Structures are given as structure tokens and as C-alpha cells.
Amino acid sequence: MNFKLLKKFAIITNSLLLLAGLFFIIYPTIIYQEYAYGIYSNNLFTEILIFGIVLGVFVMLWSIFGVLAVQKSKIMMQAAYNVGMIMLFLLSIAILAISCVVQYQVPNYKNDEDCTQQSVLIQLKQLNFKSSQTLCQNECLCNFQGTQSQADNLGITNYDNKDSNPVRVQDCQIFENFNLENQNDNSSILQLFEEVFGCSGFCSQNSYYLFSDLNNGIPNGDCKAHVINFVEDNILALVISSSLITALLLSCIIVNVLFYLESLKSRYSSK
Structure with missing residues (x-):
């Protein structure tokens, strides 16, 4: 593959990670605004919001690190970036898997109207x-x-x-x-x-x-009823968004690994 074209793809996919980082911040914020003002202000949704902000900031910073690694063509930076991407990818797969299982199970719990089956x-x-x-x-x-x-x-x-x-x-x-x-x-x-x-x-x-x-x-x-409504209102959006983010992360891994291999090939062929 053309090295310059591969470099552009790597920069584009890394830049798209900024959107994923923004999503991890925006979506928990929306959930927090809608549900966090119950009896107690310090509750589960505060923890979800904090986790989302921390994860979102990390993803955004990691995407910037990936762009720098590509631009500078530093082998060690690219290797470190790819290891981090694989870890994020595994986390995304876990979130997607849990979301799919929950979505599949929701009808069983909803239809048990008298709480006599589950x-x-x-x-x-x-x-x-x-x-x-x-x-x-x-x-x-x-x-x-x-x-x-x-x-x-x-x-x-x-x-x-x-x-x-x-x-x-x-x-x-x-x-x-x-x-x-x-x-x-x-x-x-x-x-x-x-x-x-x-x-x-x-x-x-x-x-x-x-x-x-x-x-x-x-x-x-x-x-x-409140719990079922909450899950139904959010689980489909979580499944779709986690699927898109998982696909994005996989694309980033493939492109950046290819770029890393091309960088290695170029480096050692020039010696």
C-alpha cells in the first residue's frame, strides 16, 4: 500500500477518535441531566458521569497521541499507541457484549408483570x-x-x-x-x-x-416499572453507539498496525 496514503488514513482514523471521546462525555452528561435529580444528588449517575468524562478525555488525548505518532513516524510511539488501542478495543467489545445481552433479556423481565418467573x-x-x-x-x-x-x-x-x-x-x-x-x-x-x-x-x-x-x-x-423504562430508553442507543465505536476502534487498529509495519519496513530497508 502507498505509504503516504496509509499515513493519511491513519491520521483520519485517529482524528475520528476525538468524536468517540466526545461521545463518552456527552452521552453520560445527557443521562445525568435527565436522571440525577432524584432524592439524593450524589448517586449512581454522578459516578457514571465521572467515568464517562475520564474515559472521554483519555480517548481524546490518546487520539492526539496517535496523530503525533503518525506525523513523527516514531516507531516506539506507534507501538505504544497500538497497545493502548487494543486495550480500548477490548473494553469496547465488553461494553457491546453486555449491552446486547441486556437488550436480549429485557423483554423477559418486562413480560414478567407479576414477578413470578424471573x-x-x-x-x-x-x-x-x-x-x-x-x-x-x-x-x-x-x-x-x-x-x-x-x-x-x-x-x-x-x-x-x-x-x-x-x-x-x-x-x-x-x-x-x-x-x-x-x-x-x-x-x-x-x-x-x-x-x-x-x-x-x-x-x-x-x-x-x-x-x-x-x-x-x-x-x-x-x-x-422505572427500571425497565430506563433500560428500554437507553439500551438501544448504547448498543448502536458501542457498535459504531467498536467498528471505529477496529478500523484504527488495522490502519495503524499497517502503518506501523510499513514504518518498520521502511526503516530497516533504508539501512
Whole structure:
């Protein structure tokens, strides 16, 4: 292949990586703006945003490094760049594979409307049901900060305004006696859902929060519905974008490896 033409291709593909870097910054920012203003400002989407910005900046800087390596025709720089590209390519493949698996599985979880078929959904439903019969009920005195009328409207029957009382079901002594499968991990999952989506309940809707802080207001729906909607809204875009980025990275690797080999050939043939 013509060396000058190959060099142009290498510069073009490296420059296109800047777009991939921008995507890693812009897309998490959009997600953050849409979902990060729930009960807590410091939540999962903040971490996603930070990861996206760090990865995006790294990709952009690496693309600049690739252009410099091509322009200067430095063998060691090109070798280092290609190793980094292969690592990015493997990461991209992993993201694409996970995205495809999630997209394939979503209908199975969505169609399990009563949470009676998928084991994870069954566990979350059982834990939520048991917790709804515990926190602020006869088995667990809670620290509810509202009035008696508000407590009655929410179905709260056992409460007292003392800071020593639990505000989430995980703080109830009886919680450890539930003996449900994966209950500690699942309670963390349900707490995350409540904090991120402002929901409470699973295949049901609770009138107050169970796994975060019951005084945070009134939940806005069933957590399962919120999670499914979130995944459906974003998974197709993630599959398409990760496919395009994976293809771009593969193109960059092929072109830059060819350029590296041509550089080696040119270097040693001139000796």
C-alpha cells in the first residue's frame, strides 16, 4: 500500500477518535441531566458521569497521541499507541457484549408483570413485601416526622419521633431474621432504586420509602416499572453507539498496525 496514503488514513482514523471521546462525555452528561435529580444528588449517575468524562478525555488525548505518532513516524510511539488501542478495543467489545445481552433479556423481565418467573424479580418482590409489613408496622417502630393524619394516609401504624428509631427497614432488628435469599444485596439494590428513581415497591407501589429514608416524601411509582423504562430508553442507543465505536476502534487498529509495519519496513530497508 502507498505509504503516504496509509499515513493519511491513519491520521483520519485517529482524528475520528476525538468524536468517540466526545461521545463518552456527552452521552453520560445527557443521562445525568435527565436522571440525577432524584432524592439524593450524589448517586449512581454522578459516578457514571465521572467515568464517562475520564474515559472521554483519555480517548481524546490518546487520539492526539496517535496523530503525533503518525506525523513523527516514531516507531516506539506507534507501538505504544497500538497497545493502548487494543486495550480500548477490548473494553469496547465488553461494553457491546453486555449491552446486547441486556437488550436480549429485557423483554423477559418486562413480560414478567407479576414477578413470578424471573428469580431476581421474585426475590426483590418478596423482600419488598416482607419489608412493607415490617417498617412502621407492629414489628418495627420507626422515626416518622409527619403528623398523625399523614401517618394514617400512608398506612403507618407504629411510629415515634425519636432519632434513635429506624428510618429504613435495614435498621430494624427483625430485618436480620427475614432469612430471604440474597436479602442484603437485594436491599442495597432496592435502596439504590429508591434513591435514583424516587420509587418504592417492586411489582407493587409502596406509600412510603422502605429502603432509603421513609421521610423523603411520597414515592412516584413501582421501581420495577422505572427500571425497565430506563433500560428500554437507553439500551438501544448504547448498543448502536458501542457498535459504531467498536467498528471505529477496529478500523484504527488495522490502519495503524499497517502503518506501523510499513514504518518498520521502511526503516530497516533504508539501512
